[in-house]
């Protein structure tokens with residue numbers, strides 16, 4: 144076993160153990176605080192809701208624990224266990240190994256295996272946990288049609304995409320990674336452009352916001368914030384889940400603002416305005432652009448790294464492959480990248496929480512901070528989000544600040 148294999152194992156096992164320890168800390172912390180609503184929420188959240196949130200958090204943590212262990216085993220079987228090499232050999236019986244068709248087949252098969260691996264977890268989450276806590280609205284029939292549409296979309300878009308990427312790696316010489324990167328960026332921009340009008344409607348119905356009073360409020364807020372959108376829509380999120388949300392999608396003039404029907408059911412007009420002002424805060428602070436400005440050079444660096452790694456035979460042998468073609472390198476890279484990226488999670492979470500605070504700050508200027516607080520309290524309560532996460536777990540994983548800290552800051556901003 145070479146040094147890289149040992150390093151990979153250390154990251155794989157270390158990451159899984161760290162993940163389990165964090166989950167365990169969180170479960171203990173939530174259970175220890177299960178019997179008392181934190182003082183700041185005592186007036187607004189009943190004990191029964193608080194306990195339901197604790198039980199929901201624990202139920203999901205148990206499933207996550209199983210997922211962490213199973214995922215480590217899955218990655219191990221495919222790499223050191225020779226699984227990917229076996230898939231490679233199986234396709235080699237029908238397609239010339241190293242060729243474009245073989246490469247697409249190998250990567251496509253890896254995608255299908257990954258999907259099959261996730262399937263039981265998705266089923267338990269949706270039809271056991273979400274159902275038990277009253278969030279699931281998905282029928283088995285809708286689940287099947289969703290899955291069929293996702294598979295068709297994945298095949299229709301994913302397979303040609305893979306073919307182009309592999310073709311670029313083989314045809315563009317040493318600097319292929321620059322071409323793949325440019326193609327990948329362009330593709331992502333295209334998806335952002337067409338998502339709201341062509342892809343999202345395959346899964347949900349979008350109807351123009353009909354409530355005239357709310358519409359006038361929202362339009363006044365948009366004008367105040369200098370935000371131009373192509374429409375205000377309500378999405379039938381209630382078809383699948385009772386969880387509520389608001390977001391905007393699209394680029395440039397194609398931007399749309401979308402409210403989940405479940406959100407509009409729960410919040411009054413002032414609260415909806417405050418939640419939207421928070422979303423506009425993300426836009427005003429250019430959070431999406433900043434994320435892209437980080438991800439674009441980072442992905443270029445990763446592709447350049449891949450270009451280097453696939454010339455090294457130790458990279459393949461360390462990860463259980465005898466084949467050394469481009470598609471195999473790409474497959475291995477996608478499998479092991481999350482393993483090595485795990486320690487970056489706290490930094491990315493911290494960055495995301497910083498953005499949430501900035502968006503809250505903006506919302507407090509453009510709308511009523513007190514209304515954002517009352518909206519958040521309703522959402523924490525109705526979504527059974529815990530108010531008492533373990534601080535270390537939260538610092539590592541949470542994209543949003545813990546409820547108590549977030550609300551304390553908003554209250555300080557309230558005039």
Ligand SMILES: [Zn+2]
Nearest residue numbers: 421425499502
């Ligand atoms: Zn936000």
